[in-house]
Each structure stands twice: as structure tokens, then as C-alpha cells.
Amino acid sequence: xxxxxxxxxxxxxxxxxxxxxxxxxxAAAGHPGGSLSIADLVTYLYCEGMNVSADDPKxxxxxxxxxxxxxxxxxxxxxxxxxxxxxxxxxxxxxKIDSYLQGxxxxxxxxxxxxxxxxxGQGISAAGGMALAGKIDNKDYRVYxxxxxxxxxxxxxxxxxxxxxxxxxxxxxxxxxxxxxxIDGDIAEVMNPHPIDKKFESxxxxxxxxxxxxxxxxxxxxxxxxxxxxxPTAIILKSVKGKGVSYMENNAGWHGNAPxxxxxxxxIKELDAKIAELEASL
Amino acid sequence: MAKKAxxxxxxxxxxxxxxxxxxxxxxxxLSKSTKTEMFKKAYPERFFNAGIAEGxxxxxxxxxxxxxxxxxxxxxxxxxxxxAFEQIRNSIAYPKLNVKIGATHAGISVxxxxxxxxCLEDIALMRSLPNMVIINPxxxxxxxxxxxxxxxxxxxxxxRFGRLAVEDVNGEDYKFEIGKGVQLxxxxxxxxxxxxxxxxxxxKASEMLKEEGISARVINIHTIKPIDEEILIKASKExxxxxxxxxxxxxxxxxxxxxxxxxxxxPCPVKIIxxxxxGRSGKPAQxxxxxxxxxxxxxxxxxEAIKLK
Numbered sequence: 001x002x003x004x005x006x007x008x009x010x011x012x013x014x015x016x017x018x019x020x021x022x023x024x025x026x027a028a029a030g031h032p033g034g035s036l037s038i039a040d041l042v043t044y045l046y047c048e049g050m051n052v053s054a055d056d057p058k059x060x061x062x063x064x065x066x067x068x069x070x071x072x073x074x075x076x077x078x079x080x081x082x083x084x085x086x087x088x089x090x091x092x093x094x095x096k097i098d099s100y101l102q103g104x105x106x107x108x109x110x111x112x113x114x115x116x117x118x119x120x121g122q123g124i125s126a127a128g129g130m131a132l133a134g135k136i137d138n139k140d141y142r143v144y145x146x147x148x149x150x151x152x153x154x155x156x157x158x159x160x161x162x163x164x165x166x167x168x169x170x171x172x173x174x175x176x177x178x179x180x181x182x183i184d185g186d187i188a189e190v191m192n193p194h195p196i197d198k199k200f201e202s203x204x205x206x207x208x209x210x211x212x213x214x215x216x217x218x219x220x221x222x223x224x225x226x227x228x229x230x231x232p233t234a235i236i237l238k239s240v241k242g243k244g245v246s247y248m249e250n251n252a253g254w255h256g257n258a259p260x261x262x263x264x265x266x267x268i269k270e271l272d273a274k275i276a277e278l279e280a281s282l
Numbered sequence: 283m284a285k286k287a288x289x290x291x292x293x294x295x296x297x298x299x300x301x302x303x304x305x306x307x308x309x310x311x312l313s314k315s316t317k318t319e320m321f322k323k324a325y326p327e328r329f330f331n332a333g334i335a336e337g338x339x340x341x342x343x344x345x346x347x348x349x350x351x352x353x354x355x356x357x358x359x360x361x362x363x364x365x366a367f368e369q370i371r372n373s374i375a376y377p378k379l380n381v382k383i384g385a386t387h388a389g390i391s392v393x394x395x396x397x398x399x400x401c402l403e404d405i406a407l408m409r410s411l412p413n414m415v416i417i418n419p420x421x422x423x424x425x426x427x428x429x430x431x432x433x434x435x436x437x438x439x440x441x442r443f444g445r446l447a448v449e450d451v452n453g454e455d456y457k458f459e460i461g462k463g464v465q466l467x468x469x470x471x472x473x474x475x476x477x478x479x480x481x482x483x484x485x486k487a488s489e490m491l492k493e494e495g496i497s498a499r500v501i502n503i504h505t506i507k508p509i510d511e512e513i514l515i516k517a518s519k520e521x522x523x524x525x526x527x528x529x530x531x532x533x534x535x536x537x538x539x540x541x542x543x544x545x546x547x548x549p550c551p552v553k554i555i556x557x558x559x560x561g562r563s564g565k566p567a568q569x570x571x572x573x574x575x576x577x578x579x580x581x582x583x584x585x586e587a588i589k590l591k
Contacts, residue, residue, distance in 0.1 A: 116377040125338045129345020159338030
């Protein structure tokens with residue numbers, strides 16, 4: 001990827017982070033940590049990796065994204081708003097009564113949301129079903145799912161981990177947001193899912209381990225996934241929970257808590273400074 | 283007409299209407315028992331075994347439906363409505379996706395497998411879900427037409443089929459409509475409201491009551507949700523006493539649904555026949571006897587209901 005493009009994406013990803021935090025701050029509820037850790041990924045997917053358009057969000061030939069870790073929807077809403085799926089100012093209505101921006105993704109209400117999720121372990125299966133439909137219909141669309149690393153503790157993940165290679169769903173790519181933290185703490189202490197790469201490998205997946213916050217790495221991994229035939233791909237993303245906001249980084253306490261006014265202002269200040277720095281480098 | 287289990291009708295109907303290329307059928311290693319194997323033989327390219335993993339199967343069905351398919355997902359009622367309840371709730375009913383759940387081996391008529399496999403809670407579970415249509419067919423033709431209606435209906439449908447061969451209660455010219463109860467016999471003293479294989483027993487009971495000079499109306503409620511309020515209100519007003527019968531728990535099933543309608547619109551005495559405990563191993567006929575799912579018990583409860591008028 002050209003350096004300029006990577007910088008542009010990094011700027012946009014920080015706007016997505018600001019959107020996510022603005023939604024959570026206004027709602028006084030939501031999940032900042034895991035939203036910030038996938039901000040770069042969703043930015044890459046909606047700008048580069050996926051064939052989707054706000055002009056035709058239900059196009060049957062579009063690529064699809066299932067946010068299996070549905071609680072990270074502030075990041076998804078953040079990029080969908082940037083891409084014009086709905087007005088950016090609506091982000092301030094997140095989680096509020098009468099808002100279509102539900103606390104977890106609702107495919108019936110939010111333009112651009114491909115599957116209703118929120119109950120962990122289910123999104124990966126739905127993504128498998130969409131990929132299977134694509135195979136039945138000989139369509140070229142690809143299906144992506146984003147899972148949390150704590151989510152791997154759900155047994156259903158491994159049911160689909162068997163299913164997708166069994167039916168050779170090479171049009172399915174999952175991302176594991178491996179930030180090593182879940183609500184109750186370190187994933188290795190709560191219920192160790194490691195070694196994540198070897199588990200998926202042994203289930204028959206093409207496995208790529210890469211950096212969640214490097215657009216070249218994301219592009220390289222997604223390109224390899226697209227070129228892989230006969231098996232699905234699992235991309236294990238080494239990520240930082242709370243990425244981009246100093247006091248939230250690597251802190252499980254920010255899994256499901258909203259910042260207060262002072263904290264919110266501090267976060268926006270840090271992200272704006274980062275954006276200014278990136279813009280200066282263009 | 284030979285007796286036939288509604289699971290056989292399910293498999294036959296999937297084949298009968300299976301030319302529709304939107305239809306995809308999933309099973310969880312029970313295709314020989316649920317009879318989806320018949321569809322597999324006819325349309326192998328649209329049949330997928332999910333293995334013994336019902337939660338994943340339900341969500342795969344949801345994903346297929348989200349991509350435009352009419353997805354049928356089959357297992358025993360116990361593992362469909364029971365094991366995969368939350369997957370059905372969050373991935374199918376909540377987004378109102380076009381998934382049809384073909385749940386076989388419902389109720390105590392499963393027989394010898396015993397209490398672990400005799401699902402007596404599925405109607406209650408499914409009834410609690412918004413957007414869910416619940417159909418419990420009484421015989422072969424009703425089961426086949428229910429599958430057709432489920433295909434034509436846009437949204438989730440839970441179909442409850444049995445393992446036990448049952449008599450026909452409807453004629454070949456039978457018309458089926460989701461949400462429309464069927465009055466099989468008129469009567470003035472009491473109404474027997476039945477669903478599934480209990481309809482056959484309700485008809486027998488009405489004959490027995492007739493011999494005692496009691497005129498019993500018989501209504502078949504094949505669609506438990508949305509329920510036919512009109513036919514129930516009319517029965518309450520015209521006969522003044524009701525007995526409900528179902529091969530299901532007395533909590534949350536047909537009896538509860540009938541009482542919910544009548545208490546708000548046309549109260550009358552209602553006696554609910556169903557189970558109040560887990561099942562156990564035995565032959566279906568022995569189990570029906572043990573749990574009071576008999577024409578004799580219907581007659582007794584009908585008389586009790588009449589006394590309460």
C-alpha cells in the first residue's frame with residue numbers, strides 16, 4: 001500500500017475512534033476498549049478490503065461483514081457513518097430510546113449492518129451460512145466476521161470452526177481481535193484460549209497472524225485470504241485494547257465503561273493530535 | 283388411509299416443494315429420523331449436515347436466510363427449541379429471518395427414548411418469541427400443507443412434528459391457512475380445543491360424550507401462534523365451557539394460549555389437559571394412558587368444565 005494511502009486510512013481510523021467514543025460518551029454506556037482495537041480493521045475493510053456501497057447497502061452481490069463481537073458496534077457505526085450509510089450526527093443518538101443505533105448491531109434497523117449480533121459465538125456461524133449461500137449460488141462475494149478473543153471461549157465458535165473447512169468455505173474470512181483482555185481480565189487467566197493460531201490450524205483453517213494496527217499488514221493478510229482456495233482463513237490480529245487513547249490502552253476496565261466528560265475531552269484531544277500529526281506527514 | 287407420522291409428511295413435503303431453489307435444508311445428524319434425508323436424496327446440492335451442533339446449525343440457517351435463502355433447520359424438538367433456544371431467539375426471531383425450524387420427535391409419543399428426549403416445553407419456549415409462528419399439525423395432509431405455508435410465509439416458523447404414526451383427521455380437500463383454527467365438529471355444551479395428535483383423541487371423546495347426551499364441539503388449533511382468537515371467543519360464547527388438550531406441558535402451551543385469549547375477551551371455565559412432569563420410557567400408548575392424554579380423560583374434564591358453568 002502506498003504510504004500516503006496508509007496515512008489517509010490511519011487518519012480516518014482515528015475519526016472512527018472519535019465517532020465511537022462520541023456515541024459511547026453521549027449514551028453514557030457502551031464498549032470503548034474493543035471498539036478502539038478494531039477501528040483500523042473496519043476502516044481498512046470498508047475503504048479497501050470489501051466490495052460495499054452506501055448507495056446500495058442490500059446489493060445481493062456485496063461483500064458482507066458480521067460483527068460477531070457485536071458490542072464493538074461503536075467502531076462499526078463509526079465507519080458506516082464516515083462512508084455515508086447514515087448521517088454522522090446520528091451517532092450521538094447511540095443506545096438512546098427511539099434511535100436506530102441499537103446497543104448491539106440490528107440488521108433490521110441500521111443501514112449497512114449485515115447481521116444482528118451481540119450474543120457471542122453466533123455471528124461466526126451466521127457468517128458461515130452467508131458464505132455457504134454464496135457457494136450454493138456460485139457468487140463471488142466474500143464474507144468477513146470479526147470475533148473477540150474472549151469470544152473464542154464460546155463452544156459454538158468451534159462448531160463453526162469445524163463447519164467452514166468441512167464445506168470448504170474459502171469465501172469466509174474471520175478476524176480474531178486478539179487484544180488479550182476480556183471483561184474479567186486477562187484471557188489467559190479467565191479461560192485460556194491459546195494457542196489460537198494452532199487451534200484454527202488444526203481445525204483446517206488457513207491461519208495468518210498479523211498486526212491489527214498496520215494497514216500494510218491488514219492488506220497483506222486480506223489479500224492472502226482472498227487468494228486462498230479450498231479453506232477458510234482466520235486472521236489473528238495482535239491488537240491493543242483501547243488503542244489510540246492513552247489511559248484506555250491495555251486496560252480491561254475500559255471494556256464496557258463510558259468515559260466521563262473530562263475523560264472524553266482528553267480522548268478527543270489525543271486523537272485530534274494524532275490526526276494533526278498524520279495530516280502533517282501527508 | 284394408512285397411519286403416517288408427521289415427520290414422514292415433513293420429509294415428503296420438503297421433496298414435494300423442494301424444486302424452489304431458494305430452499306436449503308440443514309440437519310444435525312438426525313436426517314434419517316427427521317426425514318430430511320428424503321430431501322437430501324432429491325436435492326443433494328441443497329442439503330447440508332451440520333453435525334451434532336444445533337446452535338451452529340440455527341445460526342448457519344440465519345446466515346443463509348440473510349443471504350436470501352429459505353433455510354430449513356431440523357433436529358429433534360428437544361435440541362432445536364431446547365438446546366438452540368437462544369440462537370433461535372437472537373439470530374432468527376430477533377432479526378425476523380426466513381428460517382423454518384422442522385422440529386420432530388416432539389412430546390411423549392417419542393416413547394422408549396424417555397424423558398431426556400421427550401420435549402414438552404417447546405411450544406412454551408417458542409411462544410415467548412416475538413415474530414415466531416408455531417404450527418403443530420395433526421395429520422399427514424396438515425403437516426404437508428404446513429410446510430407449504432411455511433415456505434410462503436416471510437419470517438421464522440417453528441413446525442412441530444411427531445415420531446408416532448397418526449390417523450388422518452382431515453380430508454384430502456383440506457385447506458390450510460396459518461392462524462386459522464378448524465372446527466371439525468359442531469356442538470353446544472362444551473368445546474374441545476386440541477392440537478397435534480391430540481385432535482384424533484378429541485374427535486373420539488366427542489363421540490363418547492355424544493353417547494352420554496353431551497354435545498361437544500371440536501376445534502383443531504394447528505397454529506398456536508398467532509392463535510385464532512375469533513374461533514375461540516365464539517366457542518366460549520356459544521358453548522360456555524372449554525377443554526384444551528396437547529402433548530405438551532400445561533404451562534405455556536395451547537392451554538395457556540387459549541386462556542390468555544378467553545380471559546381478556548370471553549371468560550369461561552377452561553380445563554387444560556397436558557403434562558405436568560417430565561416424561562419417561564415406555565410405549566406411546568402406555569405413556570398417553572399414564573399422563574392422561576386419552577379420550578376418556580378428555581370426557582372427564584369436559585364434564586368437569588360443564589359443571590363449572
